[in-house]
Amino acid sequence: MKRTLLAPSLLLLLLGAACYRLTVGGAPGRGAIVFCEAGQIHTLDPAKMTWMQDIRAALALWQGLVRYNPRTLAPLPGIARSWRISSNRLTYTFYLRRRARWSNGAAVTANDFLFAWKRMLHPATGAGYVMMLFHIAGAKAYFDSLARHPEDHLSFATVGARALGRRTLVVYLAHPCTYFLDLLAFPPFFPLNARSMQPFAYRRGRSGGYQPRWTRPPHLVTDGPYKLIGWKFHQYLLLRPNPYFWDRRAVRCRRLLIANYPDAESAFLAYQSGAVDVLSFVPSDFAHALLREQRLGQRDDVHDRLVFGSYYYLFNCRHKPLNNPQVRIALALAINKREIVRDVTRLPERPLNVLVPPGSIPGYRSPRGLSMNIAAARKLLAAAGYPDGHGLRRLKFLTDNAAAINGRIAQAVQEMWRKELGVRIRINEEETKVFHQDMVHGNYDIASAGWYGDYMDPTTWLDLFRTGNPNNLSGFSSRRYDSILQRAGRTVHSVERFALLRRAEKLLVEKYMPAIPLFQACDGLMYHAARIGGLSMNVRMITLLQYIHWRRNRKGIPAAGRTRIQASDIAKEHKRPAGTPP
């Protein structure tokens, strides 16, 4: 018995205890505000971020030349205390703050920005948002020459960015860009501290390459409100105020823990139990019930709003029958978007007939778009040679299985098309990576898609349908459309420019219809305003953690609402074949 039971037990106990000791470190959450993300941090390298949770963390750690107004997202002076824009809107001169410091105490200089941008423009860096830098004169040519001849490329001096001394930075644009200041507050334009990264540079060959460790504490040096103290993989980031930050007094939170949960259900449970203070989202599976409780006055911690994102169906415009705009418009006219929002998603989303969410960009007036009209849809389909759907093959509809709602919306639309037009589709729900691959290779007829605007301008959507844009997955190409966008790109005057962009969008949603807009997304935060202050909602859900703080009077916390997670909610989320024990 000693040998068969006690010895293995002792072995297991020792092993378990040792492993447990290894993984548990102190109590990082004590006294900290816990901000919870449903998703893991993918990278803390600002050049390579594309995920929202990474971007939110970057905005807490870094600051660009310009920062966002937390409510309106209008550009405010950040590391640059002021700037001058030439009358032709092509030259921007930034004057950096004398007090701007890195978290190691060194001054932030104009060269830190140039270093970061030069690194970003190297294809080997693998920057997802590199195209944002192409607004700078010469940047695209520099990138292309590096891509073609990594050894024998243009000098960086051909790129229109110069440091005049330590604290003056001049940027020359390739063409007027009315939203350039807005871009400067976004992570790809953040400066990097070259000296702190130097020890991690790969010794030979691989230019632009750094060992991944440079982003991990204590090596990471940042210039924003917080500095990085701890990073446990798939657990949390621990942040404390950067003592050298120029606006140190505005940072009132002494410890901030960005906790990463694997999915929305576990994060919401943790929030309900009080383990986390702020949820960076409203869990979509429970949002309907939560909002109802809020309306009944049973809770007041759901903060949601319409955001700068839209959900739409993309057509593959390359092949028959969807290369015919009449078929595309017919399909668009037969969808009852109001019903989808009311009965399927059941969230306060707004049905859309245009691509750019109306009213979110000051000064931009959206076109009308086409609303549902079954009779017209039938007529168009017949005119295209498919009366009542006769002669039309079954269309391949592609969607992503990451969110269950995609499949439910697709089924509702499938039924509408079948009933009203006699058009049949086959729904393929695919794994995210397979879905994206099929989209990029044009291996679909119709696909579900969503897009969140990266900057406050209609072109963040309209460029998606421009010929040659890598994000144009529909294969749509119109010389007329491209030329209007090109003219808008040369126009400095904003009223004129918006009028041109409106014409372009009108063409898209009323004449060509390469995509069917369905609804404007809504998103939000969950927190008790009586406990936590300094959070504000904006249309792009760029939650700035710089101003977050405990309210002085933390008592009298409202009781958690009555929405209860059911076991089936969790079970269905985990019903995957992989990895189930014997």
Place this chain on the structure above:
Amino acid sequence: MISFILRRLLQSALVMAVVYTGTFWLLMATPGDPFIGNKQPPPAVLRALRARYGLNNPWKAYFAYAWRVLRYGDFGPTISYENWTVRGVIRQTLPVSMALGSLALLIALWAGVAAGIAGALLKGRWPDVALTIGTLLGISLPTFVVGSALLILFCVDVAVFPPGGWGTLRQLVLPALTLSLPFLAYIARLSRSSALDVLSADFVRTARAKGVSRLKVVRGHILPNSSLAALTYLGPAAASVLTGSFVVEKIFAIPGLGEVFVNACLDKDIPLVLGAVLVYTFILVIMNLLVDIGCAWADPRIRIG
């Protein structure tokens, strides 16, 4: 003995090589591209990323990754968490899964053997029937049902335990229980049937006839024999407790390797999948070897060689 261990280690190396080859080419054959996401960078960036991970040419990549792991013991940076190398990820997550798994196995071993022996001693009476039904449920109920039920019961309805996370011992209780259940049930069945065998053996009847007390018979004959059956099962159980912990880790938000592994498969994160699969293989091989040695050491009837 030594030559046996050496021979087995050599076999293990061969097994690892075969597993590496199989995993690599399966990954190459599955659809999905790790570098394509929702936002498309220019093609030059995609090319550079592929080149960085050496994935432009599958044959080159096959040998390059094998070389990297032999030379540096690492597959280099992961694709989806590019600030972490495969080794770094495994170092952070494997101990979490192992701590959870050890506790689950410990529970399964003791409770399983005890339940099995009790069932054998009370054969045909109601506790035995209850045990049979219980083990059937334990084996057939998937962990996502048990885990969700426990979570709702003890975290939401009666808030005794925190709903997941990692860092305190209290957070460990529910996931360990959930994870142990199928193994507990299986061990209970194994030890019940081997205890029944022993109970009807001649030497037990002789011992009882000589007047040895029931308790002494259980301690001296039944326990060693039925726990030996459990012991042989510990090897494969240890491996599947690690690989099977994914669901439990996800339900209870535990930052272990299981969850990372499954997400890496979905993300087509080739270096991370290779790393995790090799680690799992290594654990399986080593556990089987340890159990073989352990059985020979514990059971005088077994000879190794």
